[in-house]
Amino acid sequence: MIKRLLNYLGYRLRAGNGARIKAGDIVRVLPYDEISKTLDGSNCHDGLLFMPGMVKYCDREYKVLKPVRWIFDENHKEMLSCRNIIILSGPVCDGAGMLDGRDCDQCCTLLWKTAWVRKV
Amino acid sequence: MDKAIPERQNENEGVKAYTCQYTSLGRSGHALSPMEKYWQLALRIPPALKRRLSKYSKLLFRHRMDKPLIDTGDHRGGEEKTLKTELKRGDSVRIKPYEQIACTLNPMGKYKGLNFLPGMKRYCSQTATVLKTPRSILDRDGKKIRECKDLVVLDGLYCDGKDLISNEGCDRCCLYYWKRDWLEKADGNEKSCLEKGFADG
Numbered sequence: 001m002i003k004r005l006l007n008y009l010g011y012r013l014r015a016g017n018g019a020r021i022k023a024g025d026i027v028r029v030l031p032y033d034e035i036s037k038t039l040d041g042s043n044c045h046d047g048l049l050f051m052p053g054m055v056k057y058c059d060r061e062y063k064v065l066k067p068v069r070w071i072f073d074e075n076h077k078e079m080l081s082c083r084n085i086i087i088l089s090g091p092v093c094d095g096a097g098m099l100d101g102r103d104c105d106q107c108c109t110l111l112w113k114t115a116w117v118r119k120v
Numbered sequence: 121m122d123k124a125i126p127e128r129q130n131e132n133e134g135v136k137a138y139t140c141q142y143t144s145l146g147r148s149g150h151a152l153s154p155m156e157k158y159w160q161l162a163l164r165i166p167p168a169l170k171r172r173l174s175k176y177s178k179l180l181f182r183h184r185m186d187k188p189l190i191d192t193g194d195h196r197g198g199e200e201k202t203l204k205t206e207l208k209r210g211d212s213v214r215i216k217p218y219e220q221i222a223c224t225l226n227p228m229g230k231y232k233g234l235n236f237l238p239g240m241k242r243y244c245s246q247t248a249t250v251l252k253t254p255r256s257i258l259d260r261d262g263k264k265i266r267e268c269k270d271l272v273v274l275d276g277l278y279c280d281g282k283d284l285i286s287n288e289g290c291d292r293c294c295l296y297y298w299k300r301d302w303l304e305k306a307d308g309n310e311k312s313c314l315e316k317g318f319a320d321g
Binding site: 105 | 254255268291292
């Protein structure tokens with residue numbers, strides 16, 4: 001119910017090309033060259049880190065699993081509100097070499113800024 | 121191309137912090153607005169009431185509620201013992217029926233420290249593909265590395281977050297962790313949840 005209400009109020013996500021994005025849509029992740037233009041000095045866009053392992057998913061098409069509106073920050077034990085972030089079905093963090101050369105096997109889903117994708 | 125992005129690691133008070141999207145979530149998210157806080161609060165009331173009511177119903181009907189938990193029948197056959205060494209990425213496994221999994225859970229709903237979450241129930245008796253068998257994972261604060269064993273991550277079986285924090289709860293879409301004892305090897309011919317279109321993916 002709340003999601004319908006939020007949609008009604010225009011709380012919707014827009015992809016890099018301005019198209020509306022919702023769960024189930026097919027999007028194409030931009031090539032890394034284009035994504036890198038949106039990143040600041042610490043590889044972030046609007047605070048969201050672009051991880052090294054995300055490069056291999058660039059320039060490919062995926063289905064949108066869910067637009068992220070609320071997410072629980074376990075580090076600070078609080079619920080956060082997110083804007084323009086989506087989760088794609090398929091791309092999972094491989095954690096390669098993250099822990100001093102060891103792999104992190106947590107298999108987290110990767111977060112993508114809507115500016116990094118284009119609706120097909 | 122990977123080398124173009126420097127790995128970011130911070131040193132704070134002598135404790136090394138590994139940085140990933142989830143450990144630095146505070147920078148990309150914002151505090152909830154007052155309206156959203158009210159929504160969250162309102163959404164938490166029904167599940168909280170349900171929890172409390174179920175607690176009292178457990179006290180009243182203890183003998184009936186405890187029955188599946190007291191039943192410690194060993195549903196782990198010899199097949200699973202060999203499965204532990206054989207399980208690898210790409211293997212097809214079948215999740216045991218919920219009744220069998222429930223027998224392994226303690227009153228806290230855990231088996232060997234791992235929670236069986238309500239959302240996992242819909243995947244019981246389904247077939248899925250192994251994505252990874254985690255050995256070491258990074259704690260959410262980014263400072264501790266935890267060793268784990270007998271865990272399996274199955275491809276495409278995402279948490280919907282509905283029954284966790286509130287009805288519309290967390291949108292993180294984590295992949296569920298499964299204990300190996302909850303799984304049994306399946307024939308390669310069976311269609312997985314993804315192929316059937318049952319899973320979220």
